Structure formats: C-alpha cells, structure tokens
Amino acid sequence: MDVRLQISMVFHLDKCIGCHTCSIACKNVWTDRKGAEYMWWNNVETKPGTGYPTAWEDQEKYKGGWEQKNGQPELKMGGRVLRVLNVFHNPNMPTMDDYYEPWTYRYEDLFNAPEGADQPTARPISMVTGRPIDIEAGPNWDDDLGGSPVYAANDPNLDALTPEQRQEVFDLERLVFFYLPRICNHCLNAACVAACPSGAIYKRGEDGIVLINQERCRGWRMCVTACPYKKTFYNWSTGKSEKCILCFPRLETGQAPACFHSCVGRIRYLGALLYDADLMLEAMSVADDKLVEAQREMILDPFDPRVCEEALKNGIDDRTIEAARRSPVYRYVKQWKLALPLHPEFRTLPMLFYVPPLLPVMAKTDDGLYDTANQELFSPIEKARLPMEYLARLFSGGNIEHVRLALKKQYAVRLFKRLETVGDLDPAQVHRALEQVDSNEEEAEQIYRLTSLPTMDERYVIPPMHREEAMQMLNDDLWEEKGEAGIGFHERATRGA
Amino acid sequence: MIDNLVFIILPYAAATLFVVVTIQRYVRKGFTYSSLSSQFLETRELFYGSVPWHIGILGAMFGHLIGFLFPSQVLWFNGVPARLYVLESTGLLFGLMCLVGIVSLIARRLTSPRIRAVTSKVDVLVLVLLFVQVALGVYVALFYRWGSSWYAASAVPYLRSLFALEPDLKMIAPLPLAVKLHIVNAFLLAAIFPFSRLVHMLVVPIHYLWRPYQLVVWNWNRRRLRGRAPWPKTETSGAVAPAGSEPAPSGRTIAAR
Ligand code: SF4
Numbered sequence: 001m002d003v004r005l006q007i008s009m010v011f012h013l014d015k016c017i018g019c020h021t022c023s024i025a026c027k028n029v030w031t032d033r034k035g036a037e038y039m040w041w042n043n044v045e046t047k048p049g050t051g052y053p054t055a056w057e058d059q060e061k062y063k064g065g066w067e068q069k070n071g072q073p074e075l076k077m078g079g080r081v082l083r084v085l086n087v088f089h090n091p092n093m094p095t096m097d098d099y100y101e102p103w104t105y106r107y108e109d110l111f112n113a114p115e116g117a118d119q120p121t122a123r124p125i126s127m128v129t130g131r132p133i134d135i136e137a138g139p140n141w142d143d144d145l146g147g148s149p150v151y152a153a154n155d156p157n158l159d160a161l162t163p164e165q166r167q168e169v170f171d172l173e174r175l176v177f178f179y180l181p182r183i184c185n186h187c188l189n190a191a192c193v194a195a196c197p198s199g200a201i202y203k204r205g206e207d208g209i210v211l212i213n214q215e216r217c218r219g220w221r222m223c224v225t226a227c228p229y230k231k232t233f234y235n236w237s238t239g240k241s242e243k244c245i246l247c248f249p250r251l252e253t254g255q256a257p258a259c260f261h262s263c264v265g266r267i268r269y270l271g272a273l274l275y276d277a278d279l280m281l282e283a284m285s286v287a288d289d290k291l292v293e294a295q296r297e298m299i300l301d302p303f304d305p306r307v308c309e310e311a312l313k314n315g316i317d318d319r320t321i322e323a324a325r326r327s328p329v330y331r332y333v334k335q336w337k338l339a340l341p342l343h344p345e346f347r348t349l350p351m352l353f354y355v356p357p358l359l360p361v362m363a364k365t366d367d368g369l370y371d372t373a374n375q376e377l378f379s380p381i382e383k384a385r386l387p388m389e390y391l392a393r394l395f396s397g398g399n400i401e402h403v404r405l406a407l408k409k410q411y412a413v414r415l416f417k418r419l420e421t422v423g424d425l426d427p428a429q430v431h432r433a434l435e436q437v438d439s440n441e442e443e444a445e446q447i448y449r450l451t452s453l454p455t456m457d458e459r460y461v462i463p464p465m466h467r468e469e470a471m472q473m474l475n476d477d478l479w480e481e482k483g484e485a486g487i488g489f490h491e492r493a494t495r496g497a
Numbered sequence: 498m499i500d501n502l503v504f505i506i507l508p509y510a511a512a513t514l515f516v517v518v519t520i521q522r523y524v525r526k527g528f529t530y531s532s533l534s535s536q537f538l539e540t541r542e543l544f545y546g547s548v549p550w551h552i553g554i555l556g557a558m559f560g561h562l563i564g565f566l567f568p569s570q571v572l573w574f575n576g577v578p579a580r581l582y583v584l585e586s587t588g589l590l591f592g593l594m595c596l597v598g599i600v601s602l603i604a605r606r607l608t609s610p611r612i613r614a615v616t617s618k619v620d621v622l623v624l625v626l627l628f629v630q631v632a633l634g635v636y637v638a639l640f641y642r643w644g645s646s647w648y649a650a651s652a653v654p655y656l657r658s659l660f661a662l663e664p665d666l667k668m669i670a671p672l673p674l675a676v677k678l679h680i681v682n683a684f685l686l687a688a689i690f691p692f693s694r695l696v697h698m699l700v701v702p703i704h705y706l707w708r709p710y711q712l713v714v715w716n717w718n719r720r721r722l723r724g725r726a727p728w729p730k731t732e733t734s735g736a737v738a739p740a741g742s743e744p745a746p747s748g749r750t751i752a753a754r
Binding site: 080081083084087088089090091093094095096128129130131189190193194196197198199201202203204205206214215217218219220221224234236237238239240315466467 | 527528530531532533534535536537538539540543544547548550551552610611613614615697700701702703704705706708710711712713714715716
C-alpha cells in the first residue's frame with residue numbers, strides 16, 4: 001500500500017444555477033492577461049451541448065486521454081517517439097478557432113464619433129490582431145440552448161442514445177438541460193503530465209495539485225492535445241501552456257479556491273482523499289464500465305488504522321489525516337456513492353466528482369395526456385426527460401447502474417425529508433425506498449444536511465498544507481542549515497569569492 | 498582588411514555573443530526559452546512550412562557537422578563517383594526542403610494577421626537571415642558542384658583554424674563570393690542566435706524518450722521513506738525540481754518514488 005493524499009472536489013450538479021460567477025472569479029484572479037484572454041480555467045457548460053472548446057469530448061477529433069494498447073495504457077495521441085517528432089507540428093493541436101478569438105469593443109468610438117444622424121457603435125475588436133472582427137463564437141456560445149438542435153445535436157454524448165431517444169430529446173415537450181461546471185480534474189494519471197516532452201508538468205506529492213512549471217515549459221504544446229478535458233491552454237503570447245492551479249496560494253493559506261469561494265449555488269465541495277497509488281495501474285486498465293468502481297476502490301478509508309499507519313509512514317501527518325476524515329468528498333464519493341467522475345473512460349483517473357442532477361420528469365404520457373397519478377416509487381427517475389444513458393455516458397463509462405443509484409438515492413432522501421416536513425407520504429413506502437438504495441434514515445439525514453445546509457467549513461475542509469516542510473526539498477537535513485543566514489533559494493552569506 | 502573583419506573578427510565576436518548571451522539568458526531569463534510556437538493561431542500553413550523546414554535544416558546542419566568533424570573520411574567517401582552523387586543530391590534535397598519551408602513560413606507570417614500580431618523584429622531578422630542562408634546554400638549546391646568535397650577540403654580547414662585560435666584565410670580566399678557570403682551570414686546567425694527564438698533548439702526534449710510518464714514532486718524525501726514506484730512499475734516515477742534549472746540539479750533533487 002502506497003498511501004497518498006489528493007485534494008479532491010465534488011460538484012453537486014443539482015445545485016448549479018449556471019450563473020458563471022465561478023468563471024468570472026477565476027478570470028479576474030488568474031487569466032485577465034494578454035495571451036490568456038481566451039482561457040477559462042473554470043467554465044460552465046450547458047448539457048446537452050458541445051461545450052468549450054467545441055465538442056471537446058470527441059476524442060476521435062482531439063485525441064486526448066489514454067487508451068489500452070496491448071494491455072498497456074498509452075496516450076491516445078501516440079507514443080513517445082511520435083510526440084518528440086511532432087514538436088514541429090502537432091497534428092492534433094486544437095487552434096484558437098476551436099475555442100474562440102477573444103475580443104473587446106472600441107468603446108472610445110462612442111465618445112469620439114463625430115456628430116451625425118446615426119448612433120455611434122462600438123465595434124468588436126480582436127484582442128489578438130487589434131482589427132475589427134465578426135464575432136463567430138464565444139466562451140459560452142451555446143449557453144442555455146440545451147435541446148436546441150442547432151448546437152446540442154452535436155453533443156458527442158448523444159451517441160449513447162438510440163435514434164428514437166435522440167429524436168425524443170429534441171421534442172419541445174422534453175426540452176431539458178443542466179449545467180456542467182468544469183475545472184482541471186487534477187487527475188491521478190494525468191495525461192498532460194505524461195505528454196509533456198520537457199517534463200514541465202508535475203503533480204505535487206503533498207496535495208496532488210497538477211501544475212505547469214512556467215520556467216521549464218518550452219511551448220511544445222503536447223499537453224493541450226493530451227488533456228482529454230481540454231483544461232491545459234496554450235498562451236499564444238508567452239508561448240507557454242497554462243492551466244488551473246486549484247488556487248494553491250489560497251489553499252496554502254487555508255482559503256478555498258476562488259471559484260469555490262464565490263460559488264453562488266454552493267454546489268462545490270473540497271476535501272482530502274487518501275488513496276492507494278499501488279492500485280493505479282490496475283484502476284486505469286479495467287473495462288470502461290468498471291472504471292468508476294476501480295477508482296472508488298483506490299480511495300482508502302481514513303478511519304482504518306492500517307491506512308493511517310501507512311499514511312504516516314509516507315509522510316502524511318496526522319492533522320492531514322484528521323482533515324481527510326472530515327472530507328465531504330470522501331462521503332459523497334466513497335461512502336454515499338453519490339458522486340461520479342466525469343468521463344472516466346478517458347482513463348486519467350480524474351479527481352473531481354459530480355453528483356448527477358435529478359432532471360425534470362417526463363410528465364406527458366403516450367396518449368398526450370399528463371398523468372401524475374399512480375406513480376411507481378422511483379418512476380420519476382426512470383421517466384426523466386433526459387435518458388439515463390446520457391448521464392451514464394458522461395459520468396460512469398456507460399454503466400447505468402452507478403447513475404441510477406446516485407439518482408435514486410437523492411430521490412429517496414427527498415422522500416424521506418418530505419415525510420418529515422410535509423408528512424403526506426406513507427412511512428413504510430419511504431423506508432422501502434431508502435432500503436432499496438442501501439441507505440437508512442441516519443445516512444439520509446446526513447446527505448440532506450451536507451447537500452442543503454452545509455456551512456462553508458463543512459464544504460471546504462482544507463488540510464494544513466505544511467509549506468514549511470517544503471524546505472526539505474532543498475535540504476534533507478535541516479539541522480545542517482541551523483546557524484545559517486536563512487534557508488531557501490538564495491545565495492549563501494559567505495565572505496569573498 | 499575587410500577579409501580580416503568578416504572572417505576573423507566577426508566569427509570571434511559572434512562566438513562570444515553566442516556563448517555569453519545564451520548562458521546569461523538561460524540563467525537570468527530562463528522563462529524566455531520557448532519554441533514560441535504559433536500553431537495555436539494557425540496550423541494548416543504551419544504544417545507546410547515547419548515540417549519541411551525542420552527536416553531540411555536538421556539534415557543540412559548534420560551534413561555540415563559531419564564534414565567539419567570528419568573531412569578526410571568525407572573525401573575518401575566521395576572518391577567513388579556514385580557515392581559522391583548520392584551525397585550531393587541528398588544535400589541538395591535537404592537544402593530544397595529548407596527553401597520550401599522557409600518560403601512558406603515567411604509567406605505565412607506575411608499573410609496571416611494573427612501571426613503578424615505575434616511577430617517581433619528579431620523574428621523578421623531571423624527569417625531574413627535564414628532565407629538568405631538557405632538561398633545561398635542552394636545556389637552554391639547547384640552552381641558550384643561537388644561542394645561536399647571542396648567544403649571538406651577548403652572551408653573546413655578554415656573553420657578548424659578558427660577553433661584552434663590560429664585563423665588561416667588561405668584556404669577560403671579563392672572560394673567564390675556566394676560561398677563567402679554563406680559563411681559570413683552563418684556568423685551573423687550565430688550572433689543573433691541568443692537574442693532570438695532560435696534558442697529553442699538548445700532545449701529540445703530528448704530526455705523525454707526515457708523519462709517515466711508520471712512526475713511527482715515531493716516536499717519531503719520519498720526515497721528515504723520508501724523504495725518503489727506505483728506506475729510504471731519498472732521505473733522510478735521521476736524527479737523534477739520545482740523551478741529553474743533542467744535537468745534537476747543533482748544532490749538537491751527531490752526523490753519521487
Ligand atoms: S458559481 Fe456555482 S452555481 Fe454559479 S455557475 Fe458556477 S458552479 Fe454553478
């Protein structure tokens with residue numbers, strides 16, 4: 001057992017209102033600069049929809065993530081030698097047109113235009129060339145247009161549906177969409193790390209945050225292709241790739257990342273997970289529909305004394321283990337099985353998990369009448385307007401059972417609370433519902449509390465980051481430095497040359 | 498006089514700039530060592546420029562290097578006419594690839610507004626010098642036959658004399674003007690090398706071929722704590738420094754197992 005720590009995330013999709021506050025918070029803090037205008041380290045997509053960059057989930061086009069080759073995981077974009085040869089021209093590199101050309105407006109024109117019969121206008125100006133442009137796409141071009149055949153029909157995930165189901169999804173009566181906020185997943189088996197020819201991208205051992213060393217990045221741009229979530233971005237001005245840093249400077253001072261902190265819907269949870277790195281190769285090598293389970297298997301129980309012992313041996317200290325015990329992510333992902341990884345079939349072992357949304361039900365029945373009576377216990381789940389296959393395509397490598405359980409459990413919790421607050425349900429039936437999802441009243445109450453009423457401290461359980469230990473990077477034996485003029489990246493205070 | 502200036506002073510000045518500024522830039526402004534790729538802004542035309550250019554220039558430079566290192570062997574090799582023809586036409590082929598590449602790259606910079614937006618003055622200078630260099634090279638290859646032999650016989654001794662710090666212009670004095678210009682232009686390229694994007698060739702990521710896929714940087718010394726890597730099983734899972742130097746400075750390397 002090789003116990004490691006990962007700062008991990010849960011997004012509760014039922015709570016996201018699609019306000020984009022998270023994206024703006026991130027943009028203001030990190031990417032409001034030349035060359036980074038088009039980058040949205042955090043973005044919120046409408047599903048069904050094509051997302052950003054357009055159709056990023058289509059790996060036949062973008063060649064992101066891993067695949068099994070001769071029983072070994074290999075990057076979908078090809079092997080090492082190919083990657084070194086492709087530095088001259090990366091055949092699978094998305095271009096700015098797959099995202100959008102950033103623009104601003106010539107606002108001065110509004111004030112400086114000569115007097116005339118017409119209203120002056122502020123023309124859109126490209127932020128790359130400085131010339132007027134016709135805007136053809138933007139960061140949220142298909143925002144809220146789920147269900148519209150123009151954009152949503154190109155959603156790569158719809159291939160999980162039968163032609164009839166596809167047809168139905170676009171029926172006016174079924175019109176449905178939900179939001180999918182996305183940041184870097186800080187994967188365990190990060191494809192960007194593996195693809196970087198310079199070795200500039202790395203995972204921080206102490207918290208699992210994936211970072212790009214800006215000084216070692218040489219602009220070979222393989223990470224842009226390799227990341228199946230398209231969350232590494234090429235800065236066209238500095239010639240370096242950049243990505244979400246999970247606001248590590250904030251985490252190190254005990255604050256939640258900007259997008260978490262600002263989230264209006266309070267959908268975001270952050271906490272530590274202990275996992276067994278020895279199981280990694282195994283977890284990324286199973287069949288698509290087994291991936292969720294295999295990844296869950298990797299996550300260790302922080303209450304297990306043996307795990308704690310191994311963790312301590314690996315240098316994880318007890319206050320960190322303590323934080324892992326209070327981690328909301330551990331509960332959602334491992335204990336409650338409510339949160340699922342996004343596209344586990346990309347095999348990067350993403351560490352951002354989503355609670356799938358309870359979608360509106362399909363109230364209309366075959367003969368055109370609305371029938372709400374005579375419902376089976378979980379029929380609203382089965383009759384959801386968006387077929388469950390779609391959610392399974394997103395969150396469980398096609399395994400419907402995981403999605404079904406997550407939805408049923410959320411629904412059972414609702415029934416349980418309704419019984420308590422409204423009291424118009426049959427208690428026996430509610431208990432039957434809880435039993436069917438392998439749950440009980442106590443757990444239902446906990447799920448309810450952490451979903452609906454959590455305080456900020458319950459949503460973000462940030463372990464102490466122990467940056468003081470970073471000094472060990474510089475010298476194994478800090479006693480050696482005792483009596484010196486400080487420690488760190490600095491010149492020694494010596495006399496003369 | 499002018500000969501002394503361009504064939505003695507210029508090469509030493511260029512070499513000094515090359516060495517001093519390259520190192521100084523790496524140490525002081527290591528961030529700026531980047532390929533500065535513009536593929537993100539325009540990819541299609543880049544393919545027709547960058548690929549032939551890089552293959553061509555690698556081949557051509559390799560040829561020059563071999564001639565410089567093993568002149569007598571090259572002369573011996575060229576002793577058989579068939580071999581000479583093969584060598585000459587290979588060289589010409591690489592030269593033509595360079596020419597096609599550089600012309601496409603220049604055309605791309607001129608025509609694409611996005612690419613112009615990321616073009617600096619040094620970029621323009623580099624492109625002009627490279628074009629001149631390649632054009633002269635191809636011209637020489639076409640009109641002054643058997644360059645591989647006379648390069649080894651007369652240009653190489655001159656270049657070697659430079660390295661020996663005993664510059665000797667005898668051998669190159671009778672060379673045609675185009676060849677002389679080719680040599681001088683090469684010195685100019687070496688001089689602006691450290692100021693330009695050309696430095697990317699010094700950070701070509703060859704070590705990627707044998708490094709493990711996953712890299713983890715630890716705050717603490719993992720190697721002391723345990724001795725295995727989870728994946729891939731056979732290798733250590735890498736060691737990188739948090740910032741600055743590459744490869745990671747030994748001794749202060751962070752073990753990542
Ligand atoms: S701020 Fe929160 S609620 Fe608003 S879009 Fe972002 S994730 Fe959704």
